[in-house]
Amino acid sequence: MATIRIPTPLRPYTNSQAEVPVSGATVGAVLSDLTRQYPNLKQHIYNDGGELRAFVNVFLNDEDIRHIRGAETPVQERDRLMIVPSIAGGRPA
Amino acid sequence: MQSIHAHGEAAYPNEGAGLLLGHVVDDSKTVVDILPLDNEWEAGEQYHRYLITAQDMLRGEDEAARRGLDVLGIFHSHPDHPAQPSTMDRDWAMPWYSYVITSVQKSKAVGSRSWRLRDDRTAFDEETIQPGA
Numbered sequence: 001m002a003t004i005r006i007p008t009p010l011r012p013y014t015n016s017q018a019e020v021p022v023s024g025a026t027v028g029a030v031l032s033d034l035t036r037q038y039p040n041l042k043q044h045i046y047n048d049g050g051e052l053r054a055f056v057n058v059f060l061n062d063e064d065i066r067h068i069r070g071a072e073t074p075v076q077e078r079d080r081l082m083i084v085p086s087i088a089g090g091r092p093a
Numbered sequence: 094m095q096s097i098h099a100h101g102e103a104a105y106p107n108e109g110a111g112l113l114l115g116h117v118v119d120d121s122k123t124v125v126d127i128l129p130l131d132n133e134w135e136a137g138e139q140y141h142r143y144l145i146t147a148q149d150m151l152r153g154e155d156e157a158a159r160r161g162l163d164v165l166g167i168f169h170s171h172p173d174h175p176a177q178p179s180t181m182d183r184d185w186a187m188p189w190y191s192y193v194i195t196s197v198q199k200s201k202a203v204g205s206r207s208w209r210l211r212d213d214r215t216a217f218d219e220e221t222i223q224p225g226a
Contacts, residue, residue, distance in 0.1 A: 009189035055185050057147035087167050089182035090142035091174035
């Protein structure tokens with residue numbers, strides 16, 4: 001199975017696991033499997049519209065999936081994915 | 094805290110940001126170091142926006158590990174604005190991290206407050222900052 005690395009702030013939602021085995025043929029399917037296994041993770045990965053939150057970056061074998069095929073990026077048996085947050089914010093204008 | 098304030102003053106009138114590094118014991122975080130990072134938001138908007146890229150987060154985590162520390166949260170400054178999280182701060186926040194916000198008024202840091210996002214993402218709860226020895 002492929003595995004997905006969970007960033008530290010989301011590990012409380014995966015029973016403290018840093019690496020989670022996941023199944024799915026695409027990145028989108030893998031993320032769905034992840035949130036099926038750990039439903040409380042879903043609100044921090046997806047917005048109310050069901051889209052990946054802007055700060056959620058997914059890497060497949062160290063490559064940003066945006067540079068491949070996004071959610072349609074194929075996932076192989078021994079691939080390693082990572083969720084890496086970008087952090088942003090700021091005061092009101 | 095002095096280092097965080099100095100970083101915010103140096104970044105003024107723009108927002109400065111970086112990582113809080115330290116240890117977690119039970120449910121208490123102890124910050125022992127900081128890692129200032131570049132604000133990668135569009136240049137003309139940095140007076141009210143900051144961005145730490147995924148790549149910088151990865152490098153930051155690697156550096157923390159090299160120092161034997163964990164990434165405990167994020168610090169950033171609010172130029173000429175209170176040290177309170179905005180809607181933008183909340184929309185981009187991760188749970189568990191501590192968010193230390195420093196108010197920098199006319200280039201002088203006047204105070205910092207720490208915040209943690211609620212699990213349901215509806216708001217932040219303020220944390221108590223206890224100065225170190």
